[in-house]
Amino acid sequence: MRLSPRRRLVASVLCLVLALVACGEAGGSADDEVLVVATTSILGDIASEVVGGEGRVEVLVPLGVDSHDFAPSARQASLVATADLVVANGLGLEESMADVLDSARADGAAVLELAPLVDPIPFVEPEDHARSEHGEGEDAHEHDDLDPHFWNDPIRVGRAALALAASLEEASPGGAWLDRVEDFADEMGATDEAIATLVGDVPEDSRRLVTNHESFGYFAARYGFELIGVVIPGGSTLAEPSSASLAALVEIMESEGVRVIFAETSQPSTLAEAVAAELGDDVQVVELFTESLGPPGSGAETIAAMLLTNAERITTALG
Numbered sequence: 001m002r003l004s005p006r007r008r009l010v011a012s013v014l015c016l017v018l019a020l021v022a023c024g025e026a027g028g029s030a031d032d033e034v035l036v037v038a039t040t041s042i043l044g045d046i047a048s049e050v051v052g053g054e055g056r057v058e059v060l061v062p063l064g065v066d067s068h069d070f071a072p073s074a075r076q077a078s079l080v081a082t083a084d085l086v087v088a089n090g091l092g093l094e095e096s097m098a099d100v101l102d103s104a105r106a107d108g109a110a111v112l113e114l115a116p117l118v119d120p121i122p123f124v125e126p127e128d129h130a131r132s133e134h135g136e137g138e139d140a141h142e143h144d145d146l147d148p149h150f151w152n153d154p155i156r157v158g159r160a161a162l163a164l165a166a167s168l169e170e171a172s173p174g175g176a177w178l179d180r181v182e183d184f185a186d187e188m189g190a191t192d193e194a195i196a197t198l199v200g201d202v203p204e205d206s207r208r209l210v211t212n213h214e215s216f217g218y219f220a221a222r223y224g225f226e227l228i229g230v231v232i233p234g235g236s237t238l239a240e241p242s243s244a245s246l247a248a249l250v251e252i253m254e255s256e257g258v259r260v261i262f263a264e265t266s267q268p269s270t271l272a273e274a275v276a277a278e279l280g281d282d283v284q285v286v287e288l289f290t291e292s293l294g295p296p297g298s299g300a301e302t303i304a305a306m307l308l309t310n311a312e313r314i315t316t317a318l319g
Contacts, residue, residue, distance in 0.1 A: 034172050037083040039094050039101075040067045041293040042151050043114065045303045047087050049184040050165050054175050055084075060097070066266045067291050068237045071096045080104045084171055087164060091115040091148035095236065112167050114160040120146040123235050124217035124227050147235060149290070153218035154192040154307055158185035191304045192222075195311040199223045202319045209314075210253060212264045212272060213237050215290045219310075228256055231271045237264075237291075241271065250278045260284045260317045265300075266291045286317045 034055030038044035044059035051057055058079055061070045067089070072080070077100045080086055088094055088101055090113025105111050123145050150156045165181035199207075207225045209216060213232040220227050229249045233239050253259075253275075261276055263269040265287050276283040288310045294300030299309040 034085075034168070034175075035079075035083045036085045036087060036168075037080050038087040039089060039097060040291070042291075042303055042306075043087050043089060045293060046114075046157065046161050046184075047164060050161055050168065050177055050181050052176065052180050054177075055172075058083075061292065063295055064266055064292050066237050066264075067093055069096050070094075072100050076100075077103075081107055081109060083109060085167060086111040088113045089115050089148050089150075091120060091146050092236070093148040110167070110171060112164065114163060115146075115148045115150050117163045118150050118156040118159045120148070120150060121217060121221060123147045123214050124220055145235065147214070147217045149215045149235070150218055151303060152216055152307070152310075153222045154188040154195070154304070155222070156218065157303060158188035161185060161188070187304055191307055194308060196223060198308075198311045198315045199225075202315055206318045208256060208258050208318075209262060210249070210258055210260065211262045211288075212267055212269075212290070213239070215264075216262070216288075228252060228258065231261065231263075231275060237267055246271070246275060249275055253279055253283075260286060262314070262317075263287045264290045265294065284317055286313055288313060 034051065036047050036051055036055055036057045038047045038057060038059050040061045041059050041063055044057055047057045060072050060076050060080075061067045080100055081104050083104075086101065086104055086109055088097075088111055093115070094101065101111055124147070150160065161181045161184050165177040168175060168177040204224075208228045209220060209225050210229045210231075211227065212230065214227070214230050214235045216225075216227065219225065229252045231246070231249065232241055233245060253261075259279070259282055261272045261283065263272040263285050266289075269285055269287065272285045276285050289298075289300040289306045293302065293306055294309075300306035
């Protein structure tokens, strides 16, 4: 039988998944139902698309909560230990969950980190003029650090789902994981095309982003945007900007004529509002969904909806 290109990709991904997922049997749920535990709501949505009705997906980080500083409860830690598969992001995103995930691995649980499997890129540092202002002190980070925020590129989301389906096929052969993942990958391809059409309305000289933290590198790389500054330095929301770095950001935005700051629904916008106040009343602060999906009615209930809503807000603000 001739394999489709996606199924050939699944086969190759499976080899890599098997090398990275912890060896040994997973804890397993109490009955025959496949239990998948995802760290974030974004990963939970990907998992739900692949699992379908053949299992149960539980998410650790609640909607609207920043994954960088979330600590699981004892009940959630126990859930992780009994899961058939734990789906994590990796590349440092789950900073405060590291002990729980490491303990689950040590106990024989299968933990699949998706970000390392989708050809991650280094953090896209704001341009040289921004770096010279920020300097190499407390606000700088290593330029070769890999960016965990892969979900802002829908094509990489499709690849991550392929890796997840391959892992489920190994853990529970005979499910329809591979059939469902092909449909989901097609949806991500359509989402990519829709985003490209939306941002096509943004003039080239307006494609400059100031964001809350360095979380839109994949979006910028895929759709032709330039990151010129961030409110919180680095790829984690746990860092604290200095007064000098905030003053430098104000100067950069003034010199570049940028009048929009993209904040986050999962973080207070206080710092972004303070920077905007320094620049004048015509500066907008626009919230994007970055670390979490949104509640019902938000337009970001699924990863596809979230990506399209973010693209619409960026296009409206800059176009």
